[in-house]
Amino acid sequence: MVNIIWMIMIIIGIIFAMLNGKMGEVNEAILTSADEAISIVIGLTSILIFWLGMMKIAEGAGLLNKLSALLSPAVKKLFPEIPANHPAMGYILANFSANLFGLGNAATPLGIKAMKEMKKLSQSDKASNSMITFLVINTSSITLIPTTVIGIRLQYGSTNPTEIVGVTLIATVITTISALIVDWIFRQKRRRWE
Amino acid sequence: MNLISSISLWIIPLIILFILVIALIKKVPAYELFVEGGKEGMQLAISLLPFFLGMFVAISILQSSGALKAATSLLEPILSFLHIPKEIIPLALIRPISGTAALGMTSEIIQSYGPDSFLGRLASTMQGSTDTTFYILTVYFGAVGIKRMGDALKVGLLADIIGIIASIIIVTIVFAN
Numbered sequence: 182m183v184n185i186i187w188m189i190m191i192i193i194g195i196i197f198a199m200l201n202g203k204m205g206e207v208n209e210a211i212l213t214s215a216d217e218a219i220s221i222v223i224g225l226t227s228i229l230i231f232w233l234g235m236m237k238i239a240e241g242a243g244l245l246n247k248l249s250a251l252l253s254p255a256v257k258k259l260f261p262e263i264p265a266n267h268p269a270m271g272y273i274l275a276n277f278s279a280n281l282f283g284l285g286n287a288a289t290p291l292g293i294k295a296m297k298e299m300k301k302l303s304q305s306d307k308a309s310n311s312m313i314t315f316l317v318i319n320t321s322s323i324t325l326i327p328t329t330v331i332g333i334r335l336q337y338g339s340t341n342p343t344e345i346v347g348v349t350l351i352a353t354v355i356t357t358i359s360a361l362i363v364d365w366i367f368r369q370k371r372r373r374w375e
Numbered sequence: 376m377n378l379i380s381s382i383s384l385w386i387i388p389l390i391i392l393f394i395l396v397i398a399l400i401k402k403v404p405a406y407e408l409f410v411e412g413g414k415e416g417m418q419l420a421i422s423l424l425p426f427f428l429g430m431f432v433a434i435s436i437l438q439s440s441g442a443l444k445a446a447t448s449l450l451e452p453i454l455s456f457l458h459i460p461k462e463i464i465p466l467a468l469i470r471p472i473s474g475t476a477a478l479g480m481t482s483e484i485i486q487s488y489g490p491d492s493f494l495g496r497l498a499s500t501m502q503g504s505t506d507t508t509f510y511i512l513t514v515y516f517g518a519v520g521i522k523r524m525g526d527a528l529k530v531g532l533l534a535d536i537i538g539i540i541a542s543i544i545i546v547t548i549v550f551a552n
Contacts, residue, residue: 183524187433194436197445206439214435218428222420225514229416235394237412238405242398282386292511293419293518300519308516308525316515320471320508320531321538327503333482334499339490345499348545352504355541360534367526 225289232290236275245271248278259318259361260311262302269298273315281325292319310368317364321356324349419518426517430509434473443468459543462494466501471535474507497546505538 198207239245249271256274263269272295279288296312303309308316327349334342398405437443447465455461462484470477484498508531516524 183522183528186528187429190433190437193442194433194438194440197442198436198440201441201445203440206441207436210435210439211432214432215428217435218431219424221431222424222427225423226417226420229420230413231416233416233419234409234411234413235391237408237415238398238403239394240412241403241405241408242394242401244394244397284387287387287390289514290416290419292515294415296515296519296521297419300521306521307523308521308527312515312521313525313527313530316511316527317530317534319515320506320511321534322504322506324503327499329478330481330499330503333478333485334490334495337482337485337490337495339495342490344491345496345503348496348542348549349500349503351545352500352538352542355545356505356534356538359537359541360530363533363537364526364530367530371526 228286229290229293232287233294236272236291236294239275240268240271245275248274252278259314262309262311263299267298267302269295269302269311272298276315277318277323280319280322288319310371313367314361314364317360318357321353321360323353323357422520423514423518426513430513434509438469438473438476460494460497462488463497463501463543466498467539470501470505470539471508471532474510477502477507493546493550496550497542500542500546501539504542505535508532508535 195207198204236245245268246266249266252274253265253270256277257265257270260270260273263273272291276288276291276295279291292315295315299309299312299315302311326346330345330349331342334345395405398408444465447468450464450468451461454464459467466477466480466484469480481498481502485495488494490496490499508528512524512527512531516527
């Protein structure tokens with residue numbers, strides 16, 4: 182599916198640009214966006230090296246196990262395929278905690294590591310049930326304090342920059358719960374097919 | 376606000392301090408472990424690069440061609456029938472696809488309508504309550520070499536739609552007066 186989506190995005194883009202007289206912009210976009218992608222990944226590299234290094238220490242000191250022992254009862258039901266003491270659980274919980282506190286920079290490396298551990302469990306190049314559930318929770322991101330948005334509101338002279346914290350939290354909780362329900366429905370559908 | 380900003384300043388150094396103090400107590404070879412984990416991070420980043428670059432260029436082509444804008448105006452009559460303000464539609468469409476573009480649009484809406492207007496509050500809520508689905512799927516699946524995404528994209532995008540609708544309803548109810 183990703184092959185088709187990727188091709189369609191580019192083909193539609195180029196054909197649309199032809200009809201729309203935007204070939205100049207598209208030409209420019211191809212060059213600059215490839216460049217930009219490299220700098221984004223390089224920016225991510227420093228974070229990946231730092232946080233995966235830190236987390237290796239945490240794992241070695243037994244902290245990751247402690248975290249999963251402490252929190253896994255709450256999320257075990259969401260990931261029935263992951264054994265309770267598997268490192269995947271520790272990284273999943275560390276990723277959730279980082280997201281919760283708005284530490285997006287730290288959350289991404291932990292999430293990638295969690296995916297890697299889940300791949301060790303599934304031994305396949307197909308997304309497993311646990312991976313899909315994990316990613317769906319990540320895309321609907323539960324954040325307690327949306328710091329970036331508060332920053333923008335402050336910058337443009339809001340009388341109460343933090344007034345959106347409550348509604349954002351309600352919205353994000355509703356989104357996450359609905360995402361889990363949708364995920365569950367698709368999971369049942371897959372099971373029937375198999 | 377002061378409390379929030381000082382918490383976010385303190386939390387990362389405190390986490391690092393906590394990890395290292397425990398490592399010291401448990402006599403763990405911290406530096407060696409750090410380097411070992413860091414190497415893994417390096418490899419992940421390199422394997423991620425082609426996945427991310429490919430997706431990023433495709434999104435940029437789509438965006439610069441004006442196709443996204445055309446889709447917005449196509450959807451406008453349906454959405455305004457549902458009382459969804461048309462100023463918010465481009466943001467709703469771009470939010471799952473590109474994080475930086477969405478952040479730019481949110482700033483623009485807040486700047487032109489004011490942070491305390493209905494649109495300003497709605498844009499803030501939409502920006503804060505979901506993440507960039509395409510980015511997360513590309514980075515997470517790309518880094519570990521998952522080729523078949525299964526239902527992940529469908530589920531993620533459906534959740535985004537629900538999130539946008541939820542944001543509109545909640546902001547309307549809470550800030551009605």
